[in-house]
Amino acid sequence: MALETVSTNKAFGGTQGVYRHASTATGTDMTFSVYVPPGAEAGARLPVIWYLSGLTCTHANVTEKGEFRRACAELGLIFVAPDTSPRGEAVPDDPAGAYDFGLGAGFYVDATEAPYAANYRMYSYVTEELPALIAAHFPADMGAQAITGHSMGGHGALTIALRNPDRYRSVSAFAPIVSPLRCPWGEKALGGYLGPDRATWRAHDATALIEDGARVPAILIDQGGADSFLEGQLKPGLLAQACEAAGIPLTLRMQDGYDHSYYFISTFLADHLRWHAERLGRR
Amino acid sequence: MALETVSTNKAFGGTQGVYRHASTATGTDMTFSVYVPPGAEAGARLPVIWYLSGLTCTHANVTEKGEFRRACAELGLIFVAPDTSPRGEAVPDDPAGAYDFGLGAGFYVDATEAPYAANYRMYSYVTEELPALIAAHFPADMGAQAITGHSMGGHGALTIALRNPDRYRSVSAFAPIVSPLRCPWGEKALGGYLGPDRATWRAHDATALIEDGARVPAILIDQGGADSFLEGQLKPGLLAQACEAAGIPLTLRMQDGYDHSYYFISTFLADHLRWHAERLGRR
Numbered sequence: 250m251a252l253e254t255v256s257t258n259k260a261f262g263g264t265q266g267v268y269r270h271a272s273t274a275t276g277t278d279m280t281f282s283v284y285v286p287p288g289a290e291a292g293a294r295l296p297v298i299w300y301l302s303g304l305t306c307t308h309a310n311v312t313e314k315g316e317f318r319r320a321c322a323e324l325g326l327i328f329v330a331p332d333t334s335p336r337g338e339a340v341p342d343d344p345a346g347a348y349d350f351g352l353g354a355g356f357y358v359d360a361t362e363a364p365y366a367a368n369y370r371m372y373s374y375v376t377e378e379l380p381a382l383i384a385a386h387f388p389a390d391m392g393a394q395a396i397t398g399h400s401m402g403g404h405g406a407l408t409i410a411l412r413n414p415d416r417y418r419s420v421s422a423f424a425p426i427v428s429p430l431r432c433p434w435g436e437k438a439l440g441g442y443l444g445p446d447r448a449t450w451r452a453h454d455a456t457a458l459i460e461d462g463a464r465v466p467a468i469l470i471d472q473g474g475a476d477s478f479l480e481g482q483l484k485p486g487l488l489a490q491a492c493e494a495a496g497i498p499l500t501l502r503m504q505d506g507y508d509h510s511y512y513f514i515s516t517f518l519a520d521h522l523r524w525h526a527e528r529l530g531r532r
Numbered sequence: 533m534a535l536e537t538v539s540t541n542k543a544f545g546g547t548q549g550v551y552r553h554a555s556t557a558t559g560t561d562m563t564f565s566v567y568v569p570p571g572a573e574a575g576a577r578l579p580v581i582w583y584l585s586g587l588t589c590t591h592a593n594v595t596e597k598g599e600f601r602r603a604c605a606e607l608g609l610i611f612v613a614p615d616t617s618p619r620g621e622a623v624p625d626d627p628a629g630a631y632d633f634g635l636g637a638g639f640y641v642d643a644t645e646a647p648y649a650a651n652y653r654m655y656s657y658v659t660e661e662l663p664a665l666i667a668a669h670f671p672a673d674m675g676a677q678a679i680t681g682h683s684m685g686g687h688g689a690l691t692i693a694l695r696n697p698d699r700y701r702s703v704s705a706f707a708p709i710v711s712p713l714r715c716p717w718g719e720k721a722l723g724g725y726l727g728p729d730r731a732t733w734r735a736h737d738a739t740a741l742i743e744d745g746a747r748v749p750a751i752l753i754d755q756g757g758a759d760s761f762l763e764g765q766l767k768p769g770l771l772a773q774a775c776e777a778a779g780i781p782l783t784l785r786m787q788d789g790y791d792h793s794y795y796f797i798s799t800f801l802a803d804h805l806r807w808h809a810e811r812l813g814r815r
Contacts, residue, residue: 258796259796259799260799313794316798506542510541516544
């Protein structure tokens with residue numbers, strides 16, 4: 250598993266890197282970023298926090314705008330930010346070039362429908378191939394992983410944590426899509442990647458996974474009250490109902506006046522990192 | 533002085549705004565950003581920190597990548613980030629389109645040479661027109677101003693503070709150009725904007741200003757040890773010599789392993805804000 254270093258920059262005493270590799274899962278080159286905090290030099294293995302990004306994003310958005318490095322340096326967390334889809338001229342995109350399907354919109358599933366099934370395997374990429382690469386190339390304690398994400402990436406974080414409760418010790422999200430079965434973004438994406446049988450979608454719907462018996466110890470969600478996608482796409486109340494029925498402790502913080510942007514995420518990301526660090530035994 | 537709001541986003545309890553106005557100084561529209569921390573709602577007037585950006589930048593670079601809002605919110609500082617030059621199709625650029633002159637490279641001087649003199653009046657813009665606009669439209673205590681900047685903007689911060697010691701209570705810089713008289717960037721820019729008489733350049737050279745008698749109470753500088761421009765362009769040792777001869781307390785921190793990027797700036801910008809806040813009576 251060869252890894253090409255695109256760039257490294259010292260930041261907050263650690264190293265912010267961007268890396269590229271030939272992905273078996275997606276059949277394309279994939280780029281991701283990793284922040285390694287200070288303290289790993291002496292041979293220590295550090296916990297890993299996964300950050301899954303939203304529609305239209307690459308690794309770069311959170312890497313440049315997320316303001317996570319100060320807290321990661323203080324808490325001793327490795328921060329990994331994957332891309333949101335396969336990329337390249339040979340990769341099929343949305344037929345109309347829309348932002349909410351295809352490139353930049355992999356939805357963290359393994360597609361079964363043509364022509365997407367060959368490349369759009371972001372579930373396998375994020376849960377299998379990239380973790381193996383991180384374990385091989387970085388000072389990571391793969392026994393101490395946590396996951397978070399934003400919007401489509403919040404959907405990714407919640408569904409991946411619910412499907413892999415032994416892997417991720419904690420899960421949080423920013424303005425997540427909590428039920429792709431019940432919003433236009435989700436219906437388009439899961440229909441396109443997984444086909445018309447909505448029963449197959451339930452394995453990639455956080456609310457449905459909980460209804461069907463999946464469990465995690467706790468969930469933290471921040472949601473901007475001025476987020477223009479709140480009512481039409483995100484619908485955190487659906488997750489709150491499912492968590493209440495299932496007995497999953499959900500901390501759902503409605504943040505008055507905040508929108509869907511990185512100005513919102515950067516305000517609260519350090520809070521989430523501290524919450525994860527407690528559950529990873531780092532405080 | 534009409535002001536157009538381009539965008540506002542809630543962040544760290546305050547408001548990050550981007551604004552546009554028709555500038556008298558430059559004869560063009562100018563865009564800038566202002567962060568107003570929480571606490572201004574009750575009618576309080578808050579101190580102002582000016583951040584001057586480097587070559588190729590607009591207001592957006594530090595606004596997106598600077599990681600200053602958490603500290604500004606804690607300290608109660610308004611953070612203003614101007615553009616680095618006039619912009620527009622009618623504005624003369626570097627004849628060869630180089631990055632280090634013309635658009636994105638105003639060097640915080642009032643040009644006297646054709647064809648630049650009509651628009652390239654960034655000294656007047658940053659010290660007169662924009663402060664008046666800030667005073668009129670934001671809850672700013674214009675009796676409590678501080679200034680900092682990066683690279684070309686560090687040069688701007690140092691020279692503007694040295695020329696206006698009654699205006700700015702404190703000054704700091706990140707990897708500043710300390711003597712445009714003695715580096716290729718400076719020779720090209722000041723020659724192009726001010727003409728061949730190097731005596732006129734001294735009023736826009738921090739080291740020469742100090743040699744010629746200008747004084748500030750103290751200077752804080754962070755400089756990356758792995759900055760590729762350190763030896764050829766920045767030369768902080770020239771400023772250190774002038775400060776030592778003049779009895780100006782200079783804290784020059786060489787930061788091992790850091791480069792010239794916003795990964796460096798964001799690591800130390802909160803430190804600078806705290807340093808300025810102390811001098812502005814905010815701690």
